[in-house]
Amino acid sequence: MLFADAVTPSLAANSPVLALDLGGTHLRTAVVSADGVIGARDRRRTLTVRGADAVMADCADSLRQITQQHLAAGGQRPTALGISAPGPLDPFRGVFQDPPNLGRSFWELPIVDHLSSVLGVPATLERDTQVAILGERAFGAGIGVNDLVYVTVSTGIGGAVISGGTLMRGPDGVAGELGHIAVDMNGPVCGCGGRGHLERMTSGTGMARSGMDALEAGLDAPELARIAANIAPSPLEAHHVYDAAAAGDPTARRIIDTAIHAFAAAAVSIVDIFNPQRIIVGGGIALAWGEALLGPARDLVAKTAFRVARERVSIVPASLGDDVGLIGALPLVRLALSGRSTQAHPEFASAVTA
């Protein structure tokens, strides 16, 4: 049975939904109204070390708690649950694949089936970046835009694409992984094994790795070495490399410049590949760096992308911040209700119609 069969669209169109944004460090939950406003909400640490079962129990507990708060305040009962989680995952079966950020106990976990059964609402699952692009398009920086690309620059780099108004998913639901555009085919090895992928060059993890590699190689990096000694035994993070660059460290400067250049080169590829009206850039590093990241990308696009495509596109910051994974649950549930794509697991859908 399709997700859409479990809830009547007319009801769902005016009902609030439950949202779960399951990240590697925190899980957030919220009740989201039919006009995209967050009501009752909760936030807990994701205790991945305790394993998937414990985390699932935490999610269910948090969702029950905010539902009770919401109902106690006179709110209408939420009709469905939208889940945002790190990829790779299978949105069609509602199952995790092998998400590196969540750990082994989550592999092949049927989260949609599980939470739906426990909570008695139909649920639907998508990759965090897919939920983000749906959220930004419904209520953020992409309202009314039919050809839209979302890129998150954070610990890792993820992406999502809406082309001609349709969320691009591919037969396995893993389409849109823009972090793995190879921008430097002879460059350093990415976590995935490829060389010079955008994620290796411009993500927080990638820049920290480059900083550590530079120190190990004995490159001229006095400020970076000083910071590394100060924070030992903690490892370098991307913001340390950024600070060292700002303080004039030549090697740190080269790492940061390379990261910015790699992002700009990828932006040109994205413009020529998708001819988008807008590219929305979210994530912690994009937020922290702002125009230092987006400005050079706009410049290189203006200089080298196809004329028609570069005249069309704008490159803008995301506007929903950390709440995008919650707010996006609303358009995600609506997409599932439309029956065109996401569907819940058949076994629990009947539980909800009762």
Next chain:
Amino acid sequence: MLFADAVTPSLAANSPVLALDLGGTHLRTAVVSADGVIGARDRRRTLTVRGADAVMADCADSLRQITQQHLAAGGQRPTALGISAPGPLDPFRGVFQDPPNLGRSFWELPIVDHLSSVLGVPATLERDTQVAILGERAFGAGIGVNDLVYVTVSTGIGGAVISGGTLMRGPDGVAGELGHIAVDMNGPVCGCGGRGHLERMTSGTGMARSGMDALEAGLDAPELARIAANIAPSPLEAHHVYDAAAAGDPTARRIIDTAIHAFAAAAVSIVDIFNPQRIIVGGGIALAWGEALLGPARDLVAKTAFRVARERVSIVPASLGDDVGLIGALPLVRLALSGRSTQAHPEFASAVTA
């Protein structure tokens, strides 16, 4: 008035169509039956030096000639014209933009309007690679595949994408330009101004350019130098570089290896971005090199693309050869008739209903 309004779909579903494949060196025309079989056909040199008006007159003359042959043989009257041409072009208005391979007199030429008026049939225009992917999907290597990528490796490198069964076009119809994925952000400058784009690394023009640059730079290229001296004053072409590499020239070998590696790196990007079921590779160089080009791409995809995506995809040669631009006119016309995308210019559509 939409293209779809000019022809009744029931009629068109069983009627032959006229096809025009307008290339930089040759123009081909054909009558294509409703089951994709080519009947009467013609091929002429594209005399771009004589300007767009003369070429348009040649196109019309050729199309009239094959129509007469087709009718004289008892064939049913073609109901529409599908045009394949080099990009960039505007498929929604049926107008060329600034195609470098056709010359200045073609810029902004309303080819759909013109040929439709002259011939009295509705017409529709798409970029050659878009027509190719439609043709391969309808009658070639992509039958029944809903998530499909087409790459042509030839004088230049072009691409096209069908995602979830829909041809990706973007708001300006220029989406799918996979030749401009940056695979080496510090690499040589592409015709578009970007650095290390796939087209600069793996196209015929790009490899010839690398060969000439290597000779000018005085690199160790004895066999390449010998060939260049032999063919002077004609310039080096890609097949000369390939031959020199085969004869053991170290610099030519490096250029060819780099071209193959660049294609493989781009293939990984394509797999991670689109999660396609199939990648079809066409074009003269792909045809000539065969497994020497496709094998390393398959290997790198198997090693470094996302697990689910790499297990899904197959990378195969195109199967329709030079006729793809003609055969593809049939699904192109049908796409236009469906009213979902391509449309002809309003002014001439009424001429056809009479």
